[in-house]
Amino acid sequence: MVEVNLWSGLxxxxxxxxxxxxxGKTVGQVLDALIATHPGLGPVIxxxxxxxxxxxxxxxxxxxxxxxxxxxxxxxxxKGG
Amino acid sequence: xxxxxxxxxxxxxxxEFLADPRETLLDCLRDHLDLTGAKEGCGTGDCGACxxxxxGRLVSSCLVLGVEAEGAEISTxxxxxxxxxxxxxxxxxxxxxxxxxGFCTPGFLVAAKALLEKNPDPSESxxxxxxxxxxxxxxxxxxxxxxxxxxxxxxxGAA
Amino acid sequence: MAKDEISGKExxxxxxxxxxxxxxxxxxxxxxxxxxxxxxxxxxAAVVRSPxxxxxxxxxxxxxxxxxxxxxxxxxxxxxxxxxTGEDLYLQENxxxxxxxxxxxxxxxxxxxxxQLLAHDAxxxxxxxxxVLPHVTDVxxxxxxxxxxxxxxxADHSVPxxxxxxVARMIEFGRGDLxxxxxxxxxxxxxxxxxxxxxxxxxxxxxxVGQMGSDGKGEMWxxxxxxxxxxxxxxxxxxxxxxxxxxxxSEIGGGxxxxxxxxxxxxxxxxxxxxxxxxxxxxxxxxEVLRATGPTASASMDVKMGMKRDGTxxxxxxxxxxxxxxxPGASPVGEALSCAFACYDIANLNHxxxxxxxxxxxxxxxxxxxxxxxxxxxxSLVDELCRELDLDPIEVRLKNGVKEGVRASYGPKFKKxxxxxxxxxxxxxxxxxxxxxxxxGRGVAxxxxxxxxxxxxxxxAVSEDGTAQVSVGTPDIGGSRASIALMAAETLGIAYENxxxxxxxxxxxGVNEPTHGSRATxxxxxxxxxxxxxxxxxxxxxxxxxxxxxxxxxTWKDGAAWPAGDNAGKFEPLSIKEIAGExxxxxxxxxxxxxxxxxxxxxxxxxxxxxxxVDPETGRVTVLRYLVTQDAGRAIHPQYVxxxxxxxxxxxxxxxxxxxxxxxxxxxxxxxxFLDYRVPVASDLPMIDTVIVEVPNPGHPxxxxxxxxxxxxxxxxxIANAIHAATGARxxxxxxxxxxxxxxxxxxx
Numbered sequence: 005m006v007e008v009n010l011w012s013g014l015x016x017x018x019x020x021x022x023x024x025x026x027x028g029k030t031v032g033q034v035l036d037a038l039i040a041t042h043p044g045l046g047p048v049i050x051x052x053x054x055x056x057x058x059x060x061x062x063x064x065x066x067x068x069x070x071x072x073x074x075x076x077x078x079x080x081x082x083k084g085g
Numbered sequence: 086x087x088x089x090x091x092x093x094x095x096x097x098x099x100x101e102f103l104a105d106p107r108e109t110l111l112d113c114l115r116d117h118l119d120l121t122g123a124k125e126g127c128g129t130g131d132c133g134a135c136x137x138x139x140x141g142r143l144v145s146s147c148l149v150l151g152v153e154a155e156g157a158e159i160s161t162x163x164x165x166x167x168x169x170x171x172x173x174x175x176x177x178x179x180x181x182x183x184x185x186x187g188f189c190t191p192g193f194l195v196a197a198k199a200l201l202e203k204n205p206d207p208s209e210s211x212x213x214x215x216x217x218x219x220x221x222x223x224x225x226x227x228x229x230x231x232x233x234x235x236x237x238x239x240x241x242g243a244a
Numbered sequence: 245m246a247k248d249e250i251s252g253k254e255x256x257x258x259x260x261x262x263x264x265x266x267x268x269x270x271x272x273x274x275x276x277x278x279x280x281x282x283x284x285x286x287x288x289a290a291v292v293r294s295p296x297x298x299x300x301x302x303x304x305x306x307x308x309x310x311x312x313x314x315x316x317x318x319x320x321x322x323x324x325x326x327x328x329t330g331e332d333l334y335l336q337e338n339x340x341x342x343x344x345x346x347x348x349x350x351x352x353x354x355x356x357x358x359x360q361l362l363a364h365d366a367x368x369x370x371x372x373x374x375x376v377l378p379h380v381t382d383v384x385x386x387x388x389x390x391x392x393x394x395x396x397x398x399a400d401h402s403v404p405x406x407x408x409x410x411v412a413r414m415i416e417f418g419r420g421d422l423x424x425x426x427x428x429x430x431x432x433x434x435x436x437x438x439x440x441x442x443x444x445x446x447x448x449x450x451x452x453v454g455q456m457g458s459d460g461k462g463e464m465w466x467x468x469x470x471x472x473x474x475x476x477x478x479x480x481x482x483x484x485x486x487x488x489x490x491x492x493x494s495e496i497g498g499g500x501x502x503x504x505x506x507x508x509x510x511x512x513x514x515x516x517x518x519x520x521x522x523x524x525x526x527x528x529x530x531x532e533v534l535r536a537t538g539p540t541a542s543a544s545m546d547v548k549m550g551m552k553r554d555g556t557x558x559x560x561x562x563x564x565x566x567x568x569x570x571x572p573g574a575s576p577v578g579e580a581l582s583c584a585f586a587c588y589d590i591a592n593l594n595h596x597x598x599x600x601x602x603x604x605x606x607x608x609x610x611x612x613x614x615x616x617x618x619x620x621x622x623x624s625l626v627d628e629l630c631r632e633l634d635l636d637p638i639e640v641r642l643k644n645g646v647k648e649g650v651r652a653s654y655g656p657k658f659k660k661x662x663x664x665x666x667x668x669x670x671x672x673x674x675x676x677x678x679x680x681x682x683x684x685g686r687g688v689a690x691x692x693x694x695x696x697x698x699x700x701x702x703x704x705a706v707s708e709d710g711t712a713q714v715s716v717g718t719p720d721i722g723g724s725r726a727s728i729a730l731m732a733a734e735t736l737g738i739a740y741e742n743x744x745x746x747x748x749x750x751x752x753x754g755v756n757e758p759t760h761g762s763r764a765t766x767x768x769x770x771x772x773x774x775x776x777x778x779x780x781x782x783x784x785x786x787x788x789x790x791x792x793x794x795x796x797x798x799t800w801k802d803g804a805a806w807p808a809g810d811n812a813g814k815f816e817p818l819s820i821k822e823i824a825g826e827x828x829x830x831x832x833x834x835x836x837x838x839x840x841x842x843x844x845x846x847x848x849x850x851x852x853x854x855x856x857x858v859d860p861e862t863g864r865v866t867v868l869r870y871l872v873t874q875d876a877g878r879a880i881h882p883q884y885v886x887x888x889x890x891x892x893x894x895x896x897x898x899x900x901x902x903x904x905x906x907x908x909x910x911x912x913x914x915x916x917x918f919l920d921y922r923v924p925v926a927s928d929l930p931m932i933d934t935v936i937v938e939v940p941n942p943g944h945p946x947x948x949x950x951x952x953x954x955x956x957x958x959x960x961x962x963i964a965n966a967i968h969a970a971t972g973a974r975x976x977x978x979x980x981x982x983x984x985x986x987x988x989x990x991x992x993x
Contacts, residue, residue, distance in 0.1 A: 009655060011417035013402050047401060051330075056656035060843045060943075061694065068843070077655035080415060080578035082694050082761075105361055112360075121280040122273020124497070126447040127530040131918035134447055162273035171271065179267035182883035185722040185891065187270030188277055188448040188497025213926040220918065222445050222498050223722060224887055225894030226926040 006034055006070055009077045017044030031055050032066030034076060054079040093154045095120065096164025104151035110144075111135045113151035114161060122162035122191045126220065133219030136192040137161045143199040145218075162191035165198065173236040174198055183232035185223035193219050197233045205241050209234065257734040258946055261883045264726040265745065266495075275495045278451030278467030279527045286453065287316055289515055289526040290363035291508060292353040292370045293536060294345030297379035297603040297911025298392060301345060301372060304353055309366040314358040317518035318370065319511065325483035332480040334571035338606045339481050339510050345374065346394060346570035347603045348912040349535025351508065356515040356524045379603040379911040383438075383544045383567040386410045386602040394570050394601040410601040412572035415581060417654070418561070418594030425559020425592030429550025433628055437621040439960070439978040440904030441542040444610050445895075445923045448497020449533045454512030455523040456482075462489045462513055469499040469719055470758020474509055475750050481510040482517075489513075492749035493719045500895070501609030504758045507537045531916040538608020539905060541566040541575040545621040547584075551629045555640040559592035560585055562621065566614075567602035574607040575599045576614030579694075583615035583957070584622050585653035586692040587663060587849065588644045593653055603911055609760060612693040612953035616896060616960050620978065623689040623961030628974065637688040637965070638671050641851070645690075662875030662939030663690065663849035669873040669935045670851045678869060684857045685969025691852070691957025695845035695950040696761025701754030702771035704732065704779055705835040708828075710803075710821030711742040714775075716768040717756025719747050722891070722952065723884035724764040730880050731769045731946060735776040737803030738820060754839050762950025765880060766845055766941075771838040773945045778836025786830045787818045844943020848951055850874030852893065852958035856966040863986030865901055865967060871933045877941035877949030885951050890932040892955020898924040899956070900963040904979045 005025040010018060018024050026041060028034035035055070039046045055062045056077040062068050070076060088103040095118060102117035109128075114120045114137070123146055126132035130145040137146045138160040165172045174197050177183070184190045193216065200207060200215045207215065212233050213226070221229060269275040306318040321340040328336050341350045353370050357363040378392040385391060389408045398412045407414070426432050448467055456462030462484070468474050471491040479486040496503060512524040528537070549560040562584045568575025577597040585593060630637045645663045652658055667690070670676055680686060703715045714732050718724060725745040733740040757763070784798040787805030791798075797812035798805050804817040827834050855869040872889040879885040902922045906914045915921040940947025960978065968974050973988035 011415070011655075013414065013416045044401075051400075059657040059659050061656070061845070062843050065841060065843060075656060079655060080582060082579055082582070082696065105359075107361055115280075116360075120273075121276070124277065124448065125279065125527075126449070126497075127918045129530065129917045129919060132447055132530075166272055171268075175271040178271050179263045182261070182264070182723065182887055184267070184270055185884070185887050186446070186448070186496060186498045187266070187275055188446075188495075190270050191273045194271060209931075210927075213929075217925040217927040220447055220923060220925065222447055222500070222895070222923060223891045225890035225924075225932050226929055227890045227932045228883070228887060230926065230931070 006072065006074060006076055008034060008038060011078065014045060014048065017042050028070055030066060030070055031057065031062055031068045034070055052081045054081050089152050091152055091155050093157045093159055095159045096161060106150065106152055108151045109147050110149040110151050110154050111146040113154065114146060120161050120163050124188055124191065126189070133196060134189050134192040136195040136219065138195065138199060143196055162195055165194060172198065173239050174233065177232040177236040181228045181232035181235065183224065183228040189219060189221045193221065193229060201237050201240060205237060207237060255734060257730045257740055258878065258880055259882065260730065261881055262726070262740050264723050265729060266720065266725055277448055277497050278494045281453050281465045281494060282525065283453055283455070283523040286523045286525055287356040287358060287519055288360040288363045289354055289356045289512055289524050290367040291351050291511065291532065292367050292372060294341065294348065294350045294352055295912065296345055296374055296376050297348050297381060298377040299345045299374035300377060301341060301343060301352060302375055303373040305371040306353065308369040308371070309355055312362065312366050312369065314362050315355060315366045316522065317356045317515045318353060319514045319518060320353045323514060323518065324481065328480065331573060334606070335477050335506060336481045338571065339506065347605050349532065349605065351536065354511040354515055356519050381603050381907040381911055383542050383565055383600060383602065386567055386600045387565055387598065394603060398572050398601055400572065411598055412601055413599035415578055415597040416595065420592030422559045422561060422592045422594055426550040428552065428558040430553045431629060431632055432548065432550040433625060434546065434548035435625050435628065435976055437545045437547065437624060437976045439543045439617045439620055441539045441604065442610070442899045442903045443534055443539040443921065444500035444502035446498025446500060446502060449528040449530060450507060450537060451527040452509050452512050453523055453525045454516050455521065456513045456517040457521040458517065460484045460488050464489065464491045464513065465494055466491060466509060467494045467496045467503065469496065469503040469721065469760055471750050472717065472755050473504060473758050474506060477506040478510045478513055482513060490749060490751045493747060496719050496721055499721055500611045501613060501760060502538050504760045505538060505608050530918060534916045534921055535913050536605055538606055540610035540613065541568045541607050543617040545617065547621045547625045549625050549629060551633060553633055555633070555635045555643045557588055557590050557644045560590050561594040563596045565598045565600060567600050567604060568607035569604045570601050571606050572599065572601065580614030580618040582654035583692055584618040587641065587646060587690045588653065589646050589650045590644065590653065611892065611895060611956040615691060615693055615957045616899060619689060619691050619957045620960040620964065623958065624964050624976065627961065627965040627968065638667050641690055642667050659846070660939060660942055661847055661849060662937050665937045665939055666849055666851040666873040666875055669937050670853050670871060673853070673871055673935060675853055675869050675871040675933060678855065680855060683860060683970055684855060684868065685966045685971070687854050687962040687964065687966030687969060689852055689958040689962035689965060691850050691954050692847060693762065693953040693957065694847050695766065696763045697767050697842035697845045698757035698761060698763050699755050699841050700767040700771045701756055701839045702768055702775050703753060703835060703837040704772060704775040705833070706779055706820065706824050708824055710738065710819065710824040712736055712738065714743060714745045714772055715748045715753055716745060716772065717748060717753050718759040718764040718768045721759055722888060723881060724759070724768065726884060727765045727880040728769055728772055732772055732776060735773055736820065737801065762848070762952035763845065766944055766948050766950045767842050769948055770842050770944055771840060774838035775836035778838065779834055782834045783820065783823045786823050786827065789830065790818065791815045844941065846877055846941030846943050846949045848875050848949045848954045850954045850958060852962045854959070854962045854966050856963060856970055858967055858970045858985060860989060863982035863989065865980065865985060867897060867930055870930055872955060873935040873937055874951060874954055875937045875939050875949060876951045877944065878938055878947035879936045880946065880948060882936055885936055886934045888951045889934045889955045893932050893959055894924050894929060896956045896959025897929065897963065900960045900978060900980055902979055902981060
């Protein structure tokens with residue numbers, strides 16, 4: 005299981021939990037599992053978010069591997085000038 | 086509105102064009118003479134990107150009507166280098182990285198050349214106030230001022 | 245000669261400062277920008293814009309305009325497809341107003357004619373009947389429950405029930421126990437701060453020539469930070485197929501984020517399609533740029549922090565409200581929250597942000613979007629705490645500053661970063677010890693930007709004579725052709741002059757995100773390096789064939805293939821020139837390409853120190869000395885790194901002291917020319933001193949961090965802190981222009 009850290013605005017979709025455990029070996033699998041277990045997160049994730057894995061902000065890599073002990077954060081999507 | 090025939094000298098060449106009385110000198114240079122080196126950044130004389138010399142005077146060509154150029158001597162950025170021999174200001178702007186996007190550069194070069202013709206040894210403050218009519222949004226002016234100082238020093242040495 | 249701390253190798257090209265490859269074109273007036281492009285049989289366009297901040301469009305009558313000889317087409321919203329949703333719909337609404345005009349300057353119709361003057365005449369003949377509606381332009385007033393409703397149903401899932409009707413988004417995150425944090429503190433302070441909207445202020449107005457036939461195939465020449473974004477967004481707005489639109493970027497006269505999206509760009513295409521496929525040119529005026537492109541948000545911000553007597557920050561929270569114009573998703577409030585405490589290691593934190601709609605233009609990115617406002621609020625309050633506790637501002641930042649392994653305020657742990665190094669560099673710089681006179685004061689602030697990788701495609705082709713051509717999709721705004729050429733020369737082992745970097749059109753390469761997020765030298769440079777590895781591998785293979793040895797036994801060094809060791813055999817090295825000279829006979833052309841969305845951008849931190857003098861009679865602030873220290877990871881071309889630092893500082897100084905959108909009671913923008921929207925001029929500024937700190941980024945083959953954005957962040961609070969040091973007056977609203985400073989001095993008594 006991978007622990008995913010959510011921002012607190014998302015707690016209402018996860019019965020109040022800020023950390024959710026899901027199965028997944030890649031960023032894509034983790035996101036899909038999040039939506040499957042907490043369907044309310046679907047529109048948020050599909051609208052565009054950033055995922056940080058072990059301190060690295062992954063903008064486009066659904067295939068990026070995620071380990072059991074990886075630190076995964078969902079973050080607001082970041083734009084740049 | 087009928088157009089007016091204008092004859093002038095631009096960068097040493099005689100030119101003629103038909104100007105609508107509402108067109109600016111900048112419009113005429115760019116659209117009728119294909120001299121697109123002078124830029125329009127504001128159209129109100131605030132940014133200096135359209136700087137050219139008109140009868141020996143530095144002007145914002147967006148504030149001059151094309152028809153006013155009748156019989157005038159005009160020089161633009163396109164006439165600044167002597168063939169492949171760049172003017173020292175042009176060389177120093179490249180050497181000092183005094184341009185980033187480069188859009189304001191023609192106006193700065195024309196204005197800086199006019200300064201050095203009047204004052205071959207300007208202080209930093211004189212350079213900054215002379216160039217206060219030219220806006221640059223990329224560089225913070227530091228490298229532009231240094232390039233002008235360096236070009237002035239070289240030109241004084243060469244003279 | 246710079247040394248690669250990662251490989252221990254000495255660099256030949258990286259860290260040198262050769263002339264930029266596009267320098268000659270740019271000092272001779274030859275470089276072609278957006279408005280410099282013309283085509284045969286071209287028409288000229290003009291746009292009709294709403295003079296009202298909020299109005300129902302009752303009727304548009306273009307008959308008088310169309311009756312003019314030489315007027316070829318008029319487009320209104322009725323000419324665009326329906327059924328769009330989300331951001332595509334907002335882009336379309338912003339291109340041409342639908343039922344309502346939503347801000348002063350909102351485009352309502354466009355016309356194409358045989359000359360520019362005729363197009364302007366025709367635009368004045370298009371009659372638009374409006375029913376004027378109540379409007380709101382102020383961020384706090386837009387948050388009120390009884391504010392005029394701009395876009396019914398704009399709230400997304402995040403907005404609590406019962407919120408005001410213009411609230412579109414609410415964000416909340418944090419950690420720890422704030423109450424416990426404040427209980428631990430010796431001093432708890434809070435402050436309210438506001439910043440006005442500012443514009444990127446690029447000197448080149450938006451310009452495009454577009455051509456589209458009835459078959460939906462089109463071409464466009466346009467000044468933009470991102471040709472693929474232009475392609476994607478124009479196609480969405482027009483309901484056409486992106487692959488059928490070929491977009492060529494011109495030289496770009498500044499962008500700073502403002503040219504990463506579309507404003508008028510679909511209009512020449514729509515007009516062209518209606519005018520039998522004739523090309524149409526559209527160039528914005530400065531007033532159109534200020535009224536109707538994408539300034540940044542205005543902000544109303546509350547900050548609270550607790551600090552121990554020794555300078556330890558024990559708890560902190562922000563509540564930010566930002567308006568991003570009339571559409572959801574445009575404000576940088578999310579970024580602002582994440583940047584707010586990014587410089588600090590604080591156990592107890594909370595962030596709340598609100599995005600609210602207002603009758604103002606649709607915000608676009610502006611250099612480190614959201615970070616300057618957040619820094620203004622937070623770094624001002626940190627300074628207040630330091631002064632009250634009599635602590636040195638640099639020491640407090642060193643004490644609380646983030647470093648490798650520390651959990652960022654926005655969640656994940658930092659990898660290698662260089663905040664402490666920028667603080668040490670500032671402390672060691674002579675400016676920090678320079679004596680100050682009467683009415684003079686010194687201010688310090690730090691800043692942060694994430695940096696970005698983004699979708700990237702690059703190809704590198706070896707020419708027949710052993711020179712190389714690199715095709716990249718990130719427009720060169722500040723010298724990135726030079727930096728990419730330096731990295732290519734280093735990688736291939738050839739001369740800088742033997743590399744040509746081309747910024748190519750959408751038909752020539754896979755998708756690229758724009759030059760944004762400080763990514764061009766990072767992402768296109770990283771992809772170039774990967775592409776070069778492909779070409780090198782192929783060249784090693786050709787040498788192996790010639791020597792009849794295993795390709796694995798060939799290595800690349802100094803621009804030539806070498807046998808990898810004594811076991812590989814004894815052969816004279818084969819230079820790139822020799823390999824390229826016969827590539828047609830040895831297996832065909834040699835090139836490499838790379839496509840990816842690279843991670844590992846590596847944040848860049850910076851610290852600024854500014855000295856100001858305040859005239860007590862007028863409130864005028866003069867910047868006496870300015871120092872930027874910032875982490876570049878690795879400075880590929882140090883002059884252009886310095887240029888980014890100096891330019892960012894200058895924009896930040898303008899934001900702090902002069903710039904700001906001024907809306908009248910009527911909701912109209914009052915400062916629509918550079919005389920009134922006053923950006924810094926040469927005589928406003930001193931030389932801007934720089935220290936390039938290099939803490940190599942492990943996510944890039946040469947250690948590069950993007951450097952474009954961070955520099956705009958610290959000036960806002962650094963100058964406010966300096967003004968306080970000089971006068972004792974604390975300014976909590978931008979801009980800090982002479983009347984505001986004078987009023988603050990007087991209020992202090």
